Amino acid sequence: MNRPPQQTTAEALLRVDRVTAAYGSVTAVDDVSLDIAEGEFFALLGPSGCGKTTLLRTIAGFESPASGDIRLDGVSLLDTPAHRRPVNLMFQSYALFGHLSVEKNIAYGLEAERLPRAAISERVSEIMETIGLTEFAKRRPAQLSGGQRQRVALARALVKRPRLLLLDEPLSALDRKVREEMQLELKRLQHEAGMTFVVVTHDQEEAMSMADRIAVLDRGRLEQLDTPQSLYERPSSRFVAAFIGTANLLDGEATEHGVVLPGLGEVRAAHALAAGGRATLVIRPEDVAVARVPEPQGSSDGAGAEFVGTVIDATFLGGSSTLSVELPGLAAPLRATVHTATSIRRGDRVALSFDPARVVAVPDPRGRATGEPEAPQ
Numbered sequence: 001m002n003r004p005p006q007q008t009t010a011e012a013l014l015r016v017d018r019v020t021a022a023y024g025s026v027t028a029v030d031d032v033s034l035d036i037a038e039g040e041f042f043a044l045l046g047p048s049g050c051g052k053t054t055l056l057r058t059i060a061g062f063e064s065p066a067s068g069d070i071r072l073d074g075v076s077l078l079d080t081p082a083h084r085r086p087v088n089l090m091f092q093s094y095a096l097f098g099h100l101s102v103e104k105n106i107a108y109g110l111e112a113e114r115l116p117r118a119a120i121s122e123r124v125s126e127i128m129e130t131i132g133l134t135e136f137a138k139r140r141p142a143q144l145s146g147g148q149r150q151r152v153a154l155a156r157a158l159v160k161r162p163r164l165l166l167l168d169e170p171l172s173a174l175d176r177k178v179r180e181e182m183q184l185e186l187k188r189l190q191h192e193a194g195m196t197f198v199v200v201t202h203d204q205e206e207a208m209s210m211a212d213r214i215a216v217l218d219r220g221r222l223e224q225l226d227t228p229q230s231l232y233e234r235p236s237s238r239f240v241a242a243f244i245g246t247a248n249l250l251d252g253e254a255t256e257h258g259v260v261l262p263g264l265g266e267v268r269a270a271h272a273l274a275a276g277g278r279a280t281l282v283i284r285p286e287d288v289a290v291a292r293v294p295e296p297q298g299s300s301d302g303a304g305a306e307f308v309g310t311v312i313d314a315t316f317l318g319g320s321s322t323l324s325v326e327l328p329g330l331a332a333p334l335r336a337t338v339h340t341a342t343s344i345r346r347g348d349r350v351a352l353s354f355d356p357a358r359v360v361a362v363p364d365p366r367g368r369a370t371g372e373p374e375a376p377q
């Protein structure tokens with residue numbers, strides 16, 4: 001089986017090596033390999049059911065892989081039970097003890113380790129200070145807001161100083177505003193503590209705003225592993241392009257320079273695929289240049305091509321507007337983001353052009369135009 005590129009580095013803290021995990025006949029994680037570096041903020045991202053939680057639980061030791069290995073500092077963890085791994089998993093539900101105060105909740109894990117009382121007290125005070133919980137030390141979880149409860153759960157995980165902190169949808173219970181604050185907070189804490197975080201999320205914006213690198217999973221397989229910017233600017237598949245951010249996905253046939261779109265002609269892309277296969281152009285709405293035209297016109301020489309269409313919808317978003325532009329030959333309207341000051345309105349005729357350096361061509365998973373299997377990228 002081919003192994004996708006960019007997964008392994010020499011000095012990994014954690015190495016997931018060809019891990020497959022299954023529940024009976026359901027393969028939840030399918031031959032996944034990746035490295036996580038010391039001090040990295042790493043995200044496992046993908047739609048519901050793609051296997052993120054299973055992979056996290058396998059790293060934590062709550063599931064055993066059917067095959068493959070998981071190594072920390074080069075040593076396999078597979079024979080080490082969950083509670084002895086230098087890894088801490090923060091659950092989706094936080095699982096706080098309702099009858100214990102905030103400080104007792106945080107101290108619980110250290111007491112279980114039988115640390116001296118003075119050391120426990122010092123570490124608990126220190127972490128409460130860092131996370132902003134000191135004033136709530138004596139309260140019980142029921143007397144806290146969702147965001148504060150989330151902080152307690154985080155403090156409880158951090159106080160144990162694991163080599164690796166695994167967080168399963170840590171912010172999913174919070175409303176949008178608190179979630180955004182906590183995203184920044186998590187990033188700050190991770191940075192200050194110099195710890196390695198692996199966060200599971202299905203929210204691409206959350207992953208993009210926090211993580212140094214993101215592994216995008218689909219149906220148990222690793223689709224792409226990259227920095228947020230690279231995933232956005234150079235998705236390697238149609239799935240990643242669609243999952244990360246907003247994109248116009250235009251299907252056609254690969255040429256030497258780009259993709260030929262039915263009814264529109266050739267659009268050039270930054271990197272061409274093997275000619276003849278089915279391919280999809282990925283064009284971000286902000287990369288579509290829009291100009292109002294008085295008369296229908298147009299040329300399509302491919303390089304910075306202009307396509308003329310009609311604005312069928314304009315959504316005002318404050319500083320920018322999103323236009324939906326109907327182009328002859330395209331099944332779905334093309335989305336373009338413009339500065340609000342351009343004052344283009346519904347019904348206007350517009351010329352669209354794309355900078356070839358910003359256009360990405362990816363293979364269309366429906367296979368080659370000839371019906372042969374897809375060529376590797």
Ligand SMILES: Nc1ncnc2c1ncn2[C@@H]1O[C@H](COP(=O)(O)OP(=O)(O)OP(=O)(O)O)[C@@H](O)[C@H]1O
Binds near residue numbers: 026046049
């Ligand atoms: N205990 C289980 N028994 C059987 N199948 C399971 C079990 N847990 C998960 N699965 C299946 O394994 C696959 C991966 O599940 P997993 O929970 O890892 O996905 P996920 O990406 O974390 O999803 P979500 O975001 O919905 O939590 C899914 O098809 C799921 O139905």
